[in-house]
Amino acid sequence: MRWAPERASPQTPDVGGLAIEPFVRRALEGDSPTTGEIDAFLEGRTVPIVEGTRVTILFRGSADDVRLRHWVFGLPTANSLHRIRGTELWYDVLELPEGSRVEYKFEVVRTGGSEWLRDPLNPHLARDPFGANSVIQAAGYAVPDWAVEDPSVRQGTLEERRFRSRILGGTRKVTIYRPARFRPSRSYPLLLVHDGGDYLAYAGLKTVLDNLIQRLEIPGLVAALMHPHDRMEQYRGSEAHSRYLVEELVPDLEHMLPLRTAPESRVLMGASLGAVATLSTAVRYPDTFGGLLLQSGSFAFSDIGGHGRGPVFDPIADFVNDYRRAPTAVARRIFVSCGIYESLIYENRSLVPVLERTGMNVRFVESRDGHNWENWRDRLRMGLSWLLPGPLWLVYD
Amino acid sequence: MSEASGPVSEASGPVVLLGSHPDVGDFRHQVDRFRGDGGVAWITAGRQEWEDEDGAIRDALDGEGFNLRLYARGEEVWSRDPELADAHRAHQRRLRLLRRAYNLRLQRLMDGWARMAAMVGDARVLDPEREAALDDVRRLDEHHLRRIEEARRAFEAEVHFGERDAVREIRAQLAERLDHVRVVAMAGGHVPVLLNRLRLFDMPRLLTSRTLVAWGGGTMVLARRVVLFHDSPPWGPGHAEVGEAGLGRVPGVIPLPSASRRLRLDDADRVDRMARRFEPDDCLLMDHGARAEWDGHRWTAVEAARLGEHA
Structure with missing residues (x-):
């Protein structure tokens, strides 16, 4: 029988059976x-x-x-x-x-x-x-081993480049990830990442890519890690950002690097507002990207009345409402993840059947986590290995 | 271990299967046992663009011998004969489609079999049903293997490798280079790529009388059936697949490189199902340190655990 303390206040927790x-x-x-x-x-x-x-x-x-x-x-x-x-x-x-x-x-x-x-x-x-x-x-949670740096894993490289943009004006910084043992004679899938700097710094993206590639769970790939110039402007469904990405950045990358050009070898991803930028770009340029990875997207919408998230979300709600009214297939596969401890779980759960109705292959994963970078890190293995399956079944050293 | 199954030629030379990542000394020892005063060559085509990263093999053999460079030669063929390259890509697309169809059926049958195996009830009623479920899986495996072979024969009939200049020239170069070679070592890597290059250059015939020392994926292509396996993939149930028809150089076995890493060997039911599925072949656990030796007529040494009999 657990001992319950004399209640000092209505909120006093039950400590019966606990170490304290x-x-x-x-x-x-x-x-x-x-x-x-x-x-x-x-x-x-x-x-x-x-x-x-x-x-x-x-x-x-x-x-x-x-x-x-x-x-x-x-x-x-x-x-x-x-x-x-x-x-x-x-x-x-x-x-x-x-x-x-x-x-x-x-x-x-x-x-x-x-x-x-x-x-x-x-x-x-x-x-x-x-x-x-x-x-x-909490019990049952552990940092995934594939997210932990392993000195025995071959390391990819990072290189910062600036790309000129007529559409946005000036230049934009992009960090290029090349896999370990990169060979120019080979052609690589391309992963385009919104908020690439944050994914590197807070979600351990380089470590994750290095590990998953070495484990053959994803193929050797090139990643273009984008750094937003004005995130609130670019990532709320900006048409100029989509044009820059598809009409300037992707062609420049394909000119510079040995990339596979088939849509199924291109994946676009982002978290939060970056997921909005990802979906809105794919909607404007359907079938340019074979796969989309949408993490905790800020997909504000309203069936009636306001969306309740303040004016900053107005352009996003306009985009999502339009898409919900007339959803179209924009990619072959879409992986959606969201934490059930975030307020955006409602918006993300609501988006999934909309995407499915178009006939796209959609996977949705929920986690017991919040709106944060480590939640997004912890879902990368499932998302990336589904969108870009590696040669795990075919390679035996 | 069955010695009757598989299209093994009477005149085929010995084969030594080694566990994954063999020790340098063991590898060298096996090569020296068979080379006599002949030469040694090696195949690392499964490593694809990294084919030339063969320093460990070269060092183990003190710089003697040479790499047959089948991957690079294959790239040369595609470049010189774009029509063949296109036909090859189309063939690969057909194989991928076949694999998807196979997996759809396989998943249903394997799930049904596993659920039936776990059912509790009168064994006199259930056991025949379980056997029938297993038969369904085996029939599907054989059907798939047949379909792969049909697709390959149709492809080869379409392209006529032997009549294409680029292929013919390289086959002749390889035959010449292999003239004094007694032992050929074969590393693993991407198994379908390795098999494809071996067939493109008619290597099964060129290698027939020579001793083969293979490890990793190199062991898999020498069996009649190439079984692809991983019990813990990021997605899917991880049912082993019959992936290809192998060269049939070693009968009665299905080598499983790095088995302890790739299989959940502590899951007795799963292990038992896999072992039974591929009977009468023995699934050999080719972990580091394992060895199995075929002298061309019979198995003379098997220092590798069999799936289902491992400790």
């Missing part, structure tokens, strides 16, 4: 744990403490209040942690389904203000363009 339970119980009985006991408790322990589907998060330090800030859509954020009486140890218990991955920070309130901190006790971090967050890796 003796401390909570003792404190309520007036016997607060000592600093040394807390040191011993934390020594060698992985924090947050994952026990089945229950996760105990801990913060240690003086504060007036400590709030959990996470980005799980559907769960209240900014809930206060509970202080164990007579100590500077704060805790809360979350119920997280197996396989979940949650990014978070603490908002620590002290006299005169508050600051957002990463969890000092948690070694797991995820970086993004705004810095880094702490990560709860």
Whole structure:
């Protein structure tokens, strides 16, 4: 039988059966744990403490209040942690389904203000363009081995190039990924990546490509990693961006590199607004890309009334509403992924049957994760190996 | 191990099958056993554009011998004879279509067989059904193999390799180069590419009397059936496929290179189904260190575990 503490407040979590339970119980009985006991408790322990589907998060330090800030859509954020009486140890218990991955920070309130901190006790971090967050890796979640750098894997190369654009004006930076043992005498599939710099920095794209190629799960390929000049302009369905990509960048790449030119050897991908740029480009230029990889696309739409996401999304909703009214087949295969802890899950779930109605081959994968780069990283193996299957079945060294 | 199946010529030379990534010393030892005062050559066409990355073989043989460069020679043929190249691509497209059709049927049959194997009930009722399900799979495998062979014969009848200048010249060069060669080593890589190059240059005939030392995909092409396998692909159920008709140089076996890495050998039911499916052939686990030797008439040494009998 689990012990439930005397409720200090309606939100006091049930700690029965958890590692933290003796401390909570003792404190309520007036016997607060000592600093040394807390040191011993934390020594060698992985924090947050994952026990089945229950996760105990801990913060240690003086504060007036400590709030959990996470980005799980559907769960209240900014809930206060509970202080164990007579100590500077704060805790809360979350119920997280197996396989979940949650990014978070603490908002620590002290006299005169508050600051957002990463969890000092948690070694797991995820970086993004705004810095880094702490990560709860719930039971059943592990960083995929194919996303981890392996010194025994042959390394591809990266080269920064600038491409002139009459359509956009000036030049645009593109990072070219060439696979290990690149041979000019061979012809390669092309992967075009929106937000290429972020995919490299925060989703480990180079490591993922190196690993999947070495494992033969995708073929040796060339990737063109695009860096947006003005993301909010280019990636919200801009016609000029689509024209630049298809009429300038792809031909320039094909001139410069030994690329296969058949549509089935071209894949366009992006996440969030990058997924909008991907789909809108494919709609404008159907059958240019054999495969599309759409991750957590910001596919705002409205069946009636407004889309509810603010004016920034207006051009996107216009595009998505038009497409939903008259969907057309634009590629042979489309892989869609989205985290169920993001608000965009509704939009992505809604898009899938629309795409399927056109006869395109669509795969949709949901994950217990949020709108973040490591969620997108973790879906790359499934997406890329389906869109560009490697010679796994044919090669035996 | 069956010695009756497969079109093995009476006059064919010995074959040594080695486990994946053989040790230099073992490889050298096997070559030295058979070469006598003859020469040695090697085939790395399965490595495709990286065919010339053969330093390890060259070093193991102290710089003696030469690479037959079948991949590069194939590229030369395509370049000199574009009509043949187009016909080859069309043939490959037909094979890919055949493979898709085969896989559609295979998946249904394999899933049915696996579910039936797991059914609980009166064995007197179920066992004959299970056997029938297995027969369905075997019949499909043989049907597919027949269809591949038909497609290949039709392709060869269409293009007449032996009457095309580029092919004829290179075949003659190869025959001359092989004149004093006693042992030919064959590495793995892309198995259909390797098979294609071997056939393009009439290598099965040129290699008949010579000793072959093969590893990786090089072992697979020497069997009657080339079985493609991977139990944990990123997509799909991972049912092994009959991928090609091999050269039939070694009878009664299906070599499985890097088996421990590619197969879930701890899944007894899966292993048992695969072993039974390909009977009467023995599926040999050709992991690093394994060896199986055919002397042209019989198996003289098999230091490789058989699927289903491994520890």
